[in-house]
Amino acid sequence: MSASSAPAHPPVFDLIGHTPLMPLRFAAEGLTVWAKAEFLNPSGSIKDRLARCLIEDAEARGLLRPDSIILECSSGNTGISLAMVGAAKGYQVHIAMSDTASIERRHLMHQLGAEVHLFKATKGYATGINLTLELAAREPRYFLPRQFENPINARDHEEGTAVEILEQTGGRVDAFVAGYGTGGTLVGCGRGLRRQCPNVRVFAMEPAEAAMLSGECPCCHLIEGIAGGYVPPLLVGANLDGIVKIASGEAVSMARRLSREFGLLVGTSSGGNVAAALRLARELGPDARVVTVLCDRAERYYSTPLFDH
Template sequence: MSPVSASSWSQPEIFALIGRTPLLPLRFGAEGVTIYAKAEFTNPSGSIKDRLALSILRDARNRGLLSADSIILECTSGNTGISLALVGTALGYRVKILMSETASVERRHLMRHLGAEIQLFQPTRGYLTGIELSRTMAAADPRIFLPRQFENPLNALDHEENTGPEIIMQMMKKVDAFVSGYGTGGTLTGCGRALKRHNPAVQIVAMEPAEAAMLSGESPCCHSIEGVAGGYVPPLLTGAAIDRVVKVTSADALAMTRRLAREFGLLVGTSSGANICAALQTARRLGPAARVVTILCDRAERYYSTSLFASPEFRANENSGQIPGGQLRQATAGTNPGPVATGNGAAATGQPAPIEPEASYAIGI
């Protein structure tokens, strides 16, 4: 596939699905608060990074920085790579991704599925290792274009001009606090600018892993919240109007991500769970009437091989309720396998009916 001409670059229909994502009111009954969550996982590649990829590559084409033989090269924990693969290959460009060996294997599969090439590196210094490697490779090959997501001002500018105004419109101009983690810092900085311009009193809250609380002056360490706090404070956060920093443990982020799936049907990644944890802390501090907005960054399918899907209850459910294959065939042939839960209990009590753990059945074929 040859690159789309500069005059018709935006014609791939998939681009029309990027941005303008829904805002979901999530009522947490036990906590007595509602959190408003921007559903960025509804972007076509499944993450908020589609916005960044489209903005940077559109600008590069308009400025003549991309030619027919250009290679788009970026260091990423995964989501930006998937987004660059989607946008870049749709435009006819070769996309190469530098990725930490610690990132989930599902992200590698998605990038390859979209046509990107992948080179893994050992993250001896977090993201900095890959960033330095990308610069070395670009210096040796003039065909390489570096989006530079960690320092490119277009990253934050796109959120300032699009994501932030979307939130203001969807919240009918009433936002008390915005909560977000930071990987590149683009979402936190850009949305923060837009919201502060609209209402200087709005609180901008940064979420970071408790195990790598760099904004709090602590040293980075290993954590399980992929896509945030990659070992250094990114340049895009310089000068960002951050009013408060909230620390979230990996364990709490994982637990909340599972809760979002079971209580709300939201199949999202661990950073989304961490954002919700920080948003709940913020709402409790500001009061039950506070209108707190956060981001649901990406979808869960890129975390199947991670600790998100490795909890003891998952393993327990796999070993319970097994029945012989013959019995299962008999049940599915027309016999009633047992009572089915309905929503009547929820309607009567105002609470969801309890859901029993799923059983894993051995089918004899």
């Protein structure tokens, strides 16, 4: 199917968003945190929202032609989501991805028809971003969604994800915490929630081993998809109330706990987010409503330490 013959609104788009917000009651701690089940999006992650909005915006602005090739740097989830959207819309998709990302992500992109360009991430995300710029300079058919700097990324969460959270909580949110890859979820949800809850506190979760927002040097960590040695432009100057540093081991342990105590097969970034939310709930008190997101499914982590037993 070509882009010229693809439906303007593919059926799979109706499955994106409007995910449930679940109370997670931690009996041992006597605390509850609220988690938005973004792993229920059709390709398995929160990035389906991003892929849909960036491509629909590009089409509306006439930036995509039937022969265009969508090219983006991704640690995996955005690549999978763009591959899904590209398949549904009839566009070719090429993804630049670090050779250290889990092999399962590569397989999922290939299954959806995308082509993967692997690179050695000597400078984190910046290496892949520079690669996409070089490739686009040589091939005019390439279209760059620019997820790390495109304001549509944050705006979609502001007008979509945050509105859903407010509807699902009856308009009461005391704190929101999430990790950052592009910064779109954190910045967009923060803005959207503050519109109705001006006193809501917004926190960034980042790996303790790569706490760049805390002014520390990046290092290796096990929370795939976040803090890739690069502070994204969308996050520069963001209105944050604080940072919660979560060690890789804590994120992995919480992801396993979510599977074994709650039946939720989610990845390490979800584990990091919930660990951060639980820490904030402990600090803010048992009556505080702390919200976070479960970013993706565990199946794309089979080859990672998450499944080391």
